Amino acid sequence: MQHWNLFIAFFRVGMLGYGGGPSSIPLVHKEVVEKYQWLSEDDFSDVLALGNSLPGPIATKMAGYIGYRVSGLIGMLNAVLATILPTIVIMIVLITSLNSFRDQPWVNGMTQAVVPVVGVMLAKLTYDFFKKAKVNMGWIVTIALGAGSLILIEWMGVHPGVIIFALLLYALIRPQKQKEVPTLKSQEHSS
Numbered sequence: 709m710q711h712w713n714l715f716i717a718f719f720r721v722g723m724l725g726y727g728g729g730p731s732s733i734p735l736v737h738k739e740v741v742e743k744y745q746w747l748s749e750d751d752f753s754d755v756l757a758l759g760n761s762l763p764g765p766i767a768t769k770m771a772g773y774i775g776y777r778v779s780g781l782i783g784m785l786n787a788v789l790a791t792i793l794p795t796i797v798i799m800i801v802l803i804t805s806l807n808s809f810r811d812q813p814w815v816n817g818m819t820q821a822v823v824p825v826v827g828v829m830l831a832k833l834t835y836d837f838f839k840k841a842k843v844n845m846g847w848i849v850t851i852a853l854g855a856g857s858l859i860l861i862e863w864m865g866v867h868p869g870v871i872i873f874a875l876l877l878y879a880l881i882r883p884q885k886q887k888e889v890p891t892l893k894s895q896e897h898s899s
Contacts, residue, residue, distance in 0.1 A: 710779050713744060715790040718771045722794035729766035734829040736770050737836075746778050749840055761872040767791050 717739035725732030733756065741752050759769040768791055775787025809815050841850040853875075860866040 711783065711786050714775055714778055714783055714787050717744060718775070718787045718790035719794060721767060721771070722791045723798075725767060730830055731826040732767040733770075734833045736767065736774075737833060740770075740774055746774060749836075753837065753840065757872055757876070761869045761876070 718736075721732050721735045721739060725735055737752060740746050741749060747755065755770055755773055756766075759766050759773070762769060768788055771787040771791040772784050776784035779786070806815055838850060838854065841853070845853075857868075857871055860871055861868055
Protein backbone atom coordinates (compact mmCIF):
# COMPACT_ATOMS: atom_id res chain seq x y z
CA MET A 709 0.00 0.00 0.00
CA GLN A 710 2.90 2.36 0.75
CA HIS A 711 4.21 2.02 -2.82
CA TRP A 712 0.77 2.75 -4.22
CA ASN A 713 0.43 5.86 -2.02
CA LEU A 714 3.87 7.05 -3.12
CA PHE A 715 2.95 6.58 -6.75
CA ILE A 716 -0.42 8.33 -6.43
CA ALA A 717 1.03 11.24 -4.42
CA PHE A 718 3.80 11.98 -6.89
CA PHE A 719 1.63 11.20 -9.91
CA ARG A 720 -0.73 13.96 -8.74
CA VAL A 721 2.26 16.28 -8.38
CA GLY A 722 3.38 15.40 -11.90
CA MET A 723 -0.13 15.88 -13.31
CA LEU A 724 -0.95 19.14 -11.55
CA GLY A 725 2.48 20.76 -11.37
CA TYR A 726 1.82 22.99 -14.35
CA GLY A 727 4.73 25.35 -14.82
CA GLY A 728 7.54 23.18 -13.52
CA GLY A 729 9.38 23.08 -10.21
CA PRO A 730 8.05 26.19 -8.47
CA SER A 731 4.45 25.14 -8.99
CA SER A 732 5.24 21.58 -7.91
CA ILE A 733 6.68 22.50 -4.52
CA PRO A 734 3.36 23.42 -2.88
CA LEU A 735 1.82 20.26 -4.32
CA VAL A 736 4.62 18.10 -2.91
CA HIS A 737 4.15 19.84 0.43
CA LYS A 738 0.41 19.11 0.39
CA GLU A 739 0.94 15.41 -0.34
CA VAL A 740 4.05 14.71 1.74
CA VAL A 741 3.52 16.87 4.84
CA GLU A 742 -0.23 17.40 5.08
CA LYS A 743 -1.84 14.34 3.53
CA TYR A 744 0.50 11.39 4.12
CA GLN A 745 2.69 12.96 6.82
CA TRP A 746 5.87 11.32 5.56
CA LEU A 747 7.85 14.45 6.49
CA SER A 748 7.50 17.10 9.16
CA GLU A 749 7.50 20.81 8.26
CA ASP A 750 11.15 21.03 9.35
CA ASP A 751 12.19 18.02 7.29
CA PHE A 752 10.35 19.37 4.24
CA SER A 753 12.09 22.73 4.59
CA ASP A 754 15.47 21.01 4.82
CA VAL A 755 14.77 18.82 1.78
CA LEU A 756 13.58 21.85 -0.20
CA ALA A 757 16.64 23.94 0.74
CA LEU A 758 19.05 21.15 -0.12
CA GLY A 759 17.18 20.29 -3.31
CA ASN A 760 17.29 23.91 -4.45
CA SER A 761 21.04 24.05 -3.98
CA LEU A 762 21.64 20.99 -6.18
CA PRO A 763 21.46 20.96 -9.99
CA GLY A 764 18.45 19.51 -11.80
CA PRO A 765 14.67 19.67 -11.52
CA ILE A 766 13.43 20.14 -7.96
CA ALA A 767 10.36 17.90 -8.34
CA THR A 768 12.39 14.82 -9.29
CA LYS A 769 15.03 15.47 -6.62
CA MET A 770 12.37 15.77 -3.94
CA ALA A 771 10.50 12.72 -5.26
CA GLY A 772 13.70 10.67 -5.26
CA TYR A 773 14.68 11.60 -1.72
CA ILE A 774 11.20 11.30 -0.24
CA GLY A 775 10.54 8.02 -2.05
CA TYR A 776 13.83 6.63 -0.76
CA ARG A 777 13.11 7.80 2.76
CA VAL A 778 9.62 6.31 2.77
CA SER A 779 10.32 3.04 1.03
CA GLY A 780 13.95 2.57 0.06
CA LEU A 781 15.33 2.19 -3.45
CA ILE A 782 12.06 0.86 -4.89
CA GLY A 783 10.22 3.81 -3.33
CA MET A 784 12.70 6.21 -4.90
CA LEU A 785 12.25 4.73 -8.38
CA ASN A 786 8.48 4.62 -7.89
CA ALA A 787 8.22 8.28 -6.85
CA VAL A 788 10.53 9.54 -9.60
CA LEU A 789 8.67 7.54 -12.26
CA ALA A 790 5.33 8.82 -10.96
CA THR A 791 6.66 12.39 -11.16
CA ILE A 792 8.01 12.23 -14.71
CA LEU A 793 5.48 9.90 -16.35
CA PRO A 794 2.63 12.46 -16.54
CA THR A 795 4.98 15.07 -17.95
CA ILE A 796 6.19 12.77 -20.69
CA VAL A 797 2.66 11.73 -21.70
CA ILE A 798 1.20 15.24 -21.43
CA MET A 799 4.07 16.78 -23.41
CA ILE A 800 3.59 14.33 -26.25
CA VAL A 801 -0.20 14.81 -26.30
CA LEU A 802 -0.21 18.57 -25.78
CA ILE A 803 2.54 19.39 -28.22
CA THR A 804 0.90 17.42 -30.97
CA SER A 805 -2.63 18.71 -30.30
CA LEU A 806 -1.97 22.31 -29.16
CA ASN A 807 0.46 22.89 -31.98
CA SER A 808 -2.48 22.97 -34.37
CA PHE A 809 -4.40 25.40 -32.07
CA ARG A 810 -1.52 27.63 -30.93
CA ASP A 811 -2.90 30.73 -32.66
CA GLN A 812 -6.30 30.40 -30.95
CA PRO A 813 -7.02 32.95 -28.18
CA TRP A 814 -8.33 30.30 -25.77
CA VAL A 815 -4.96 28.51 -25.77
CA ASN A 816 -3.15 31.74 -24.88
CA GLY A 817 -5.78 32.55 -22.24
CA MET A 818 -5.47 29.08 -20.74
CA THR A 819 -1.74 29.38 -20.23
CA GLN A 820 -1.99 32.94 -18.86
CA ALA A 821 -4.77 31.99 -16.39
CA VAL A 822 -2.54 29.45 -14.65
CA VAL A 823 0.17 31.99 -13.75
CA PRO A 824 -1.75 33.79 -10.94
CA VAL A 825 -2.84 30.48 -9.43
CA VAL A 826 0.76 29.29 -9.26
CA GLY A 827 1.70 32.68 -7.76
CA VAL A 828 -0.88 32.26 -4.99
CA MET A 829 0.31 28.71 -4.25
CA LEU A 830 3.91 29.93 -3.95
CA ALA A 831 2.87 32.92 -1.82
CA LYS A 832 1.07 30.61 0.63
CA LEU A 833 4.11 28.34 0.87
CA THR A 834 6.35 31.39 1.36
CA TYR A 835 4.11 32.68 4.14
CA ASP A 836 4.20 29.25 5.84
CA PHE A 837 8.01 29.23 5.64
CA PHE A 838 8.21 32.76 7.09
CA LYS A 839 5.97 31.73 10.02
CA LYS A 840 8.16 28.69 10.66
CA ALA A 841 11.36 30.75 10.40
CA LYS A 842 9.91 33.32 12.82
CA VAL A 843 9.39 30.60 15.42
CA ASN A 844 12.96 29.37 15.04
CA MET A 845 14.80 32.69 14.55
CA GLY A 846 12.44 35.55 15.39
CA TRP A 847 11.00 38.21 13.11
CA ILE A 848 14.10 40.41 12.91
CA VAL A 849 16.43 37.69 11.65
CA THR A 850 13.73 36.22 9.38
CA ILE A 851 12.98 39.58 7.74
CA ALA A 852 16.69 40.44 7.48
CA LEU A 853 17.49 37.11 5.78
CA GLY A 854 14.46 37.42 3.49
CA ALA A 855 15.29 41.00 2.50
CA GLY A 856 18.98 40.22 2.09
CA SER A 857 18.21 37.22 -0.09
CA LEU A 858 15.79 39.27 -2.22
CA ILE A 859 18.41 41.98 -2.76
CA LEU A 860 21.14 39.47 -3.60
CA ILE A 861 18.97 37.43 -5.98
CA GLU A 862 16.89 40.11 -7.71
CA TRP A 863 19.14 43.16 -7.83
CA MET A 864 22.63 41.74 -7.62
CA GLY A 865 22.02 38.61 -9.71
CA VAL A 866 23.44 36.11 -7.21
CA HIS A 867 22.29 32.56 -7.89
CA PRO A 868 19.93 31.21 -5.17
CA GLY A 869 22.09 28.10 -4.86
CA VAL A 870 25.06 30.25 -3.79
CA ILE A 871 22.98 31.89 -1.06
CA ILE A 872 21.63 28.56 0.17
CA PHE A 873 25.16 27.10 0.17
CA ALA A 874 26.49 30.07 2.13
CA LEU A 875 23.70 29.78 4.72
CA LEU A 876 24.25 26.02 5.06
CA LEU A 877 27.98 26.62 5.49
CA TYR A 878 27.27 29.29 8.12
CA ALA A 879 24.95 26.90 9.97
CA LEU A 880 27.69 24.25 9.99
CA ILE A 881 30.52 26.47 11.25
CA ARG A 882 28.73 28.77 13.69
CA PRO A 883 29.13 27.93 17.34
CA GLN A 884 26.17 25.95 18.67
CA LYS A 885 24.61 26.84 21.98
CA GLN A 886 25.04 24.03 24.44
CA LYS A 887 21.92 22.86 26.21
CA GLU A 888 22.36 22.71 29.94
CA VAL A 889 22.05 19.15 31.08
CA PRO A 890 20.63 18.96 34.58
CA THR A 891 22.99 17.33 37.02
CA LEU A 892 22.23 15.73 40.32
CA LYS A 893 23.75 18.73 42.09
CA SER A 894 21.57 21.28 40.23
CA GLN A 895 18.48 19.15 40.90
CA GLU A 896 19.25 19.15 44.65
CA HIS A 897 19.47 22.98 44.66
CA SER A 898 16.13 23.35 42.90
CA SER A 899 14.35 21.11 45.43
